Amino acid sequence: MCGIVGYTGPRQASRILVEGLKRLEYRGYDSAGIAVRRDEPLGDGEAPLSVIKRIGKIAELRQAVPKDLPGTCGIGHTRWATHGGVTDANAHPHVDGSGRIAIVHNGIIENSAALKEMLEKEGARFASETDSEVIAHLVAYYYDGDLEAALKAALGHLRGTYGIAAIHADEPGRIVGARNGSPLVVGVGDGEMLLASDVTALLAHTASVVYLNDGEVVSMTPAEFRISDGDDRAVDPKIDTITWKLDAIEKEGFSSYMEKEIFEQPESIDRALSGRMNQEYGSAKLGGLNLSKKELHAIERVRVIAAGTSWHAGLVGCQLLESVARLPAQAELASELRYRNPVVEPNSLYLAVSQSGETADTLYAMREIQRRGGSVLGVCNVVGSTIARESDGGVYVHSGPEIAVASTKAFTSQLAAFYLMTLSLARLHDMSHHEGQRFLAELRAIPEAVRASLAQRDAIQAIAKRYARYRDFLFLGRGILYPIALEGALKLKEISYIHAEGYASGEIKHGPIALVSPETPSVFLVSNDHLREKTISNIREIKARGGPVIALAQEGDDEVAGLADEFIPVPTVGSRFQPFVMVPPLQLLSYFCALELGRNVDQPRNLAKSVTVE
Ligand code: F6R
Numbered sequence: 001m002c003g004i005v006g007y008t009g010p011r012q013a014s015r016i017l018v019e020g021l022k023r024l025e026y027r028g029y030d031s032a033g034i035a036v037r038r039d040e041p042l043g044d045g046e047a048p049l050s051v052i053k054r055i056g057k058i059a060e061l062r063q064a065v066p067k068d069l070p071g072t073c074g075i076g077h078t079r080w081a082t083h084g085g086v087t088d089a090n091a092h093p094h095v096d097g098s099g100r101i102a103i104v105h106n107g108i109i110e111n112s113a114a115l116k117e118m119l120e121k122e123g124a125r126f127a128s129e130t131d132s133e134v135i136a137h138l139v140a141y142y143y144d145g146d147l148e149a150a151l152k153a154a155l156g157h158l159r160g161t162y163g164i165a166a167i168h169a170d171e172p173g174r175i176v177g178a179r180n181g182s183p184l185v186v187g188v189g190d191g192e193m194l195l196a197s198d199v200t201a202l203l204a205h206t207a208s209v210v211y212l213n214d215g216e217v218v219s220m221t222p223a224e225f226r227i228s229d230g231d232d233r234a235v236d237p238k239i240d241t242i243t244w245k246l247d248a249i250e251k252e253g254f255s256s257y258m259e260k261e262i263f264e265q266p267e268s269i270d271r272a273l274s275g276r277m278n279q280e281y282g283s284a285k286l287g288g289l290n291l292s293k294k295e296l297h298a299i300e301r302v303r304v305i306a307a308g309t310s311w312h313a314g315l316v317g318c319q320l321l322e323s324v325a326r327l328p329a330q331a332e333l334a335s336e337l338r339y340r341n342p343v344v345e346p347n348s349l350y351l352a353v354s355q356s357g358e359t360a361d362t363l364y365a366m367r368e369i370q371r372r373g374g375s376v377l378g379v380c381n382v383v384g385s386t387i388a389r390e391s392d393g394g395v396y397v398h399s400g401p402e403i404a405v406a407s408t409k410a411f412t413s414q415l416a417a418f419y420l421m422t423l424s425l426a427r428l429h430d431m432s433h434h435e436g437q438r439f440l441a442e443l444r445a446i447p448e449a450v451r452a453s454l455a456q457r458d459a460i461q462a463i464a465k466r467y468a469r470y471r472d473f474l475f476l477g478r479g480i481l482y483p484i485a486l487e488g489a490l491k492l493k494e495i496s497y498i499h500a501e502g503y504a505s506g507e508i509k510h511g512p513i514a515l516v517s518p519e520t521p522s523v524f525l526v527s528n529d530h531l532r533e534k535t536i537s538n539i540r541e542i543k544a545r546g547g548p549v550i551a552l553a554q555e556g557d558d559e560v561a562g563l564a565d566e567f568i569p570v571p572t573v574g575s576r577f578q579p580f581v582m583v584p585p586l587q588l589l590s591y592f593c594a595l596e597l598g599r600n601v602d603q604p605r606n607l608a609k610s611v612t613v614e
Pocket of ligand 1 (some may be wrong): 176311494
């Protein structure tokens, strides 16, 4: 979704802003722009702020920005359209009528129509169709020589969500920012300050950051920053250190971030597991949960709230928690839970699962549960993200920055967190010490098994070449592989735009089998347990109707290999661990189909990396 970057310091701002926006590209956007305060003296007729905006890619903006654009303080933005079409005029920054104030905004201003009407009566002339532009005019309306005071006065009228950064031509070196429901992070440099919606835009310049909380306003100059809360009280800032390294957000020789992230999974899963497995006790320890043994014992059921791929990880996790830890568990779509007046039962463990930790649906559902007295633990990847900070404890999955829009390595790291959680809860109930040790041994072997599953790369690419031009796919699995079928279908549709449906394979005869024809391939995930035979029967049903079958099954499964049109062998692991080895080949299948069709795999159309609006 939209991204913000701001810079004030001794260096040329435009370069840093454009480079920061490039780092934010992965979040999804359709236009971008910067506003830089021109250093004095101004030539005749020169505008005090240089504002340059372009629809399309950052490369287009870069071309439009003069190499020697003067100015050492400015703000930039990548826009993902919500109010108003994708046009240069609707791109941010927006300026007030005098051209002396520029703002960028993430989020949605719900009462923008009423504010616009009021401001137009006061003489404001609007240049865009966006909700955000009202902020520039409102700040101008209140401006009386102090940008911070004017922004604060304006905030009092805004309903909705925002991350805002603003500059004024009359206040050299000052950037003012405000946050309510849309992240903002201050980057504390040496003689320079930055502001961004995402730490990836700051990493090249500083590792010292301060996350703003909702209701806070920051005012910064190159030398200092101060934060105040909604009641105008000074806030003592907590400076965090980012541990992500710059090379973690580079492609490092891969042709895309998605490819890099798929192939990183052996290491990222290893990181998620590392230091958390206790061989001696045959158990796992997730320190961040902040729960004593007694509190863990008291848990009677688990509820997962999440969206998209994270919800799929939750579905796998819940099957495990129920079958292994013997706890009733359910994964719910966050966007549904919030609005259906949920009953929050005592002794329930709520888990908000989110790679970005910023997904609005998940965040709001979490707050709804908390409002009703439930406590929610976060399972997040991004350290310092809103869900991580507002949850009552939780675990980081440590997959490292995930830049491609389609989630891959974060998914398998979320799975790893669920396996650890399952083990630690199971060991408090029925699982014996010996079984716990066996579970751990199997888990420990997963990174290598994932590496082996990725060795099918070339074979999968060849299959993708043969199948990428089919228009519809079915993805079918049973038991713990059913959520993996959902995930396989989601991955294919989001990056290749091929229509794909994920189903429990037992369900196909209840409707979807009507879709089966020689034009509709079915991707089967065949488990190596008691459900294998049933799945093989389903394959036969599809074959009998002329449907092409791509089957993933354990290496050496000659029966499945003989039945299927295409066979993708996966390494041998225990049946409950098969999600780990089935998912990478599915990610590769989607990836290669998308490449075959010439899609932008890292930034698929219409999608954003972190969905900060409902
Ligand atoms: C799909 C994908 C999305 C996200 C969903 C939730 O590849 O990435 O479905 O999983 O938007 O995002 P997070 O996990 O950041 O809450």
